[in-house]
Amino acid sequence: MSTAQKLTNDLETALLTEVVNATGVLLHTNLGRAPQSVVGSGRPTNLEFDLASGERGSRQTSVSKLISNLTGAEAAIVVNNNAAAVMLVLAALASDRDVAVSRGESVEIGGGFRIPDVMEQSGARLVDVGTTNRTRLKDYSKAIESKRNDVALTLKVHPSNFAIEGFTHTTSVAELATLSVPVIADIGSGLLDNTCPWLHGYSDQIPAWLTDEPAARQAISDGAALVMFSGDKLLGGPQCGIIAGRADLVQTCASHPLMRALRPGGHTLLMLQSVLLSYCARTVCIDVPFWQMVVTPMGSLESRATEIIRQSGTGSVVALESLIGAGSAPGSTVPSVGIALTGDHRAALRAHDIAVISRTVNNTTYLDLRSVAPQDDAIVVAALTTLC
Secondary structure, three states, X not given: OOHHHHXXXXXXXXXXXXXXXXXXXXOOHHHOOOOOOOOOOOOOOOOOEOOOOOOEOOOOXXXXXXXXXXXXXXXXXXXXXXXXXXXXXXXXXHOOOEEEEEHHHOOEOHHHOEHHXXXXXHOOEEEEEOOOOEOOHHHHHHHHHOOOOOEEEEEXXXXXXXXXXXXXXXXXXXXXXXXXXOEEEEEEOOEOOOOOHHHOOOOOOOOHHHOOOOEHHHHHHOOOOEEEEEOOOOOOOOOOEEEEEOHHHHHHHHOOOHHHHHOOOHHHHHHHHHHHHHHHHOOHHHHOHHHHHHHOOHHHHHHHHHHHHHHHOOOEEEEEEEEEEOOEEEEEEEEXXXXXXXEOOHHHHHOOOOOEEOEEEOOEEEEEHHHOOHHHHHHHXXXXXXXX
């Protein structure tokens, strides 16, 4: 192979392209987390143009109203991811001041990004309170009252990708809201409302894996001055970070110089608006791919697996356990059905025209159909046929 051909092949494999996620991880960070249905005419949008007045408008107006309606917040703004949301809030509200955080919540998220590092870059100072496994309200009070500190905020952080069990104690948002400084809550995964009204008619009960997930509406109701969360996790939208809560604090964040650097683009806001409108209409389980995966019945998955095996002539139906992924609902699984193949076929499946991403355990390759869109079953059949 010539050098030019090798460079061309290397470039082709490095380009972003569509794949089929058969890993069973519904929000796979390496595969872009929540999948999006991208449609458009190619026309411009009124991103910062007020159609009523004909004057310049704000790119935040539409999504702010929708988020506020769905969460009970007074106002909201959107930035490019949740780490940016946390950094902006800290920079705007606590620069050169202290922020109290439980030692058990001073976490590291994927890619090596740590809460202490984000806080340092914001200009705020971290004050550790409590212990790794037990932090009480009096620990925060002590930090606030100490003459050595100048505490501007308390920060409640949802642990991502891990859970502490056993001899533990945490302080709730409602308890922190009784203190003399505002509490801000990084709820991370982006669940809007833990009553999940959008599931009515699609699921008999709220999934067990949502039991311990903090939600924006309840955190604000409990007294959080601001909540910050991701758009591309349980919300099911594009990558972005959302800040919602008290109007005065949201405005302070929106007026900070960092806001210009962290603001999202028009395509992100358009996709987010579409998802939020689906929540308002309670059509999420029809319109949003993540929630489509969540509510797919086991019987449907089994029927699809049987048909794929019949058409491809290979594999066997097997019960599996899907993961939510992206740090959401750590340790929880969702019952699923998939296809088992003897041997490690991951490389061959990735080499298909549209790559099929699977997983292998003990020399058996598994394709979990809960994370595969039904319209992609034909691609899975074609990929499996090449293995025969």
